[in-house]
Amino acid sequence: xxxxxxxxxxxxxxxxxxxxxxxxxxxxxxxxxxxxxxxxxxxxxxxxxxxxxxxxxxxxxxxxxxxxxxxxxxxxxxxxxxxxxxxxxxxxxxxxxxxxxxxxxxxxxxxxxxxxxxxxxxxxxxxxxxxxxxxxxxxxxxxxxxxxxxxxxxxxxxxxxxxxxxxxxxxxxxxxxxxxxxxxxxxxxxxxxxxxxxxxxxxxxxxxxxxxxxxxxxxxxxxxxxxxxxxxxxxxxxxxxxxxxxxxxxxxxxxxxxxxxxxxxxxxxxxxxxxxxxxxxxxxxxxxxxxxxxxxxxxxxxxxxxxx
Numbered sequence: 001x002x003x004x005x006x007x008x009x010x011x012x013x014x015x016x017x018x019x020x021x022x023x024x025x026x027x028x029x030x031x032x033x034x035x036x037x038x039x040x041x042x043x044x045x046x047x048x049x050x051x052x053x054x055x056x057x058x059x060x061x062x063x064x065x066x067x068x069x070x071x072x073x074x075x076x077x078x079x080x081x082x083x084x085x086x087x088x089x090x091x092x093x094x095x096x097x098x099x100x101x102x103x104x105x106x107x108x109x110x111x112x113x114x115x116x117x118x119x120x121x122x123x124x125x126x127x128x129x130x131x132x133x134x135x136x137x138x139x140x141x142x143x144x145x146x147x148x149x150x151x152x153x154x155x156x157x158x159x160x161x162x163x164x165x166x167x168x169x170x171x172x173x174x175x176x177x178x179x180x181x182x183x184x185x186x187x188x189x190x191x192x193x194x195x196x197x198x199x200x201x202x203x204x205x206x207x208x209x210x211x212x213x214x215x216x217x218x219x220x221x222x223x224x225x226x227x228x229x230x231x232x233x234x235x236x237x238x239x240x241x242x243x244x245x246x247x248x249x250x251x252x253x254x255x256x257x258x259x260x261x262x263x264x265x266x267x268x269x270x271x272x273x274x275x276x277x278x279x280x281x282x283x284x285x286x287x288x289x290x291x292x293x294x295x296x297x298x299x300x301x302x303x304x305x306x307x308x
Contacts (some may be wrong), residue, residue: 022188023214025066026274028073037077039280044084044296045205045288052085052105052294059091061124062113065163070274071110078287085290093125096144098151105294106157107148109164119169120145149177153261157293160267165218172222178267179258180224185216186242188272193254196231201299202257202292203232205284213279216272219243219252228303229258233270255285257292259301264293 026032056072072089079085094100101107114121122141130137145168152158158177160167166182168174175181194210195203210233217240233255237247254269266289270276277283291297 023273023275026070028069028274032070032274033073033077036074036277036283037081039278039283040078040081041280041284041287042081044082044291045201045284046291046296048084048291048294048296051083052296053103054079054085054087054106054108054290054294055095055101055104056087056089056108056110057091057095057112058089058110059093059121059125060111060113060163061121061128062115062166063163065111065113065272067162067272067274068111070277071161074274074277074283075108075110075286075290078283079290082287084287084296085294093122093144096122096147098147101147101151101156104156106159106290107151108159108161108290109167110161111163112167113163114166114169119166120171121167145171145174149173149260152177152263152265155262155295157263157290157295158265159289159293160265162218162269162272165220165267165269175223176226176228177260177265178223179229179256179265180220180267181222183219183221184244185218186240186244188214188216189241190214191217191235192239193233193235193270194251196234196253197300200230200232201297202288203285205281205288207281211279211281213270213276214273215270215276217252218254218269227305229253229256229267230301231256231304233268257289257299257301258303264295264301266293 056075058068058072076087079087112121115124120141122144126137126141165178169181191213193213198208231253234251234253237250237252257266
């Protein structure tokens with residue numbers, strides 16, 4: 001069978017599956033790791049002077065994405081194979097003490113979903129571990145968030161993966177830092193991901209027409225209305241089924257970059273599924289994103305504009 005036809009047929013079967021149910025979970029074993037290693041870039045896209053230290057933080061207190069351990073492994077693999085990054089993984093919120101954040105060039109928030117009541121990951125964890133007065137615990141939670149904001153302001157990098165946008169979803173300051181807050185998502189479905197600017201160096205790895213992708217199409221609120229970021233990827237709203245309030249025109253962005261003080265932030269919604277990491281273009285996109293947030297990439301970061 002033609003080598004180009006087989007992947008297309010497999011993709012079609014995958015899309016057919018997702019119309020009725022979520023994609024099946026993928027076993028995180030050596031076979032999967034070796035597959036991703038084989039697909040990962042051999043070297044970084046952009047020149048770098050020395051290896052940077054990356055913290056991959058993977059705590060969740062709310063919805064548990066089964067892809068969390070796969071995402072951490074993916075980041076470890078692309079970091080190790082390219083030689084660009086040294087990765088430390090953690091679920092300990094003490095990593096957000098200022099002295100600990102200072103050890104890293106960038107932080108990756110890996111599907112760090114919080115609970116629906118407070119939408120505050122730090123509060124959730126502190127409350128679960130202590131019977132102290134609520135005001136005391138909330139003060140500490142807010143301080144940890146403030147530490148992260150200051151870390152980025154002073155030059156630290158921040159990469160948020162998929163559900164990480166929910167980490168501090170009720171915080172206006174966090175929403176401004178990230179560029180948006182999570183609103184809702186329709187069921188998983190086949191999505192045509194498109195490039196906001198095919199000439200932008202962070203997305204040139206993809207075909208100019210974009211790529212097909214199975215995922216939860218996220219919609220956003222709060223700071224998203226300001227569009228205070230440089231968009232990278234998007235989907236057309238009219239192509240998304242089962243919306244709460246159907247949008248028949250316009251687009252919704254699924255990946256973007258922005259600066260905050262001396263620091264750099266990138267949000268990337270893909271992916272809810274480990275199957276997506278079998279796309280070598282997406283692996284390089286993540287590697288490009290890591291290089292961006294640590295300052296290895298000179299590129300256009302101009303926000304597309306604010307709605308007054």
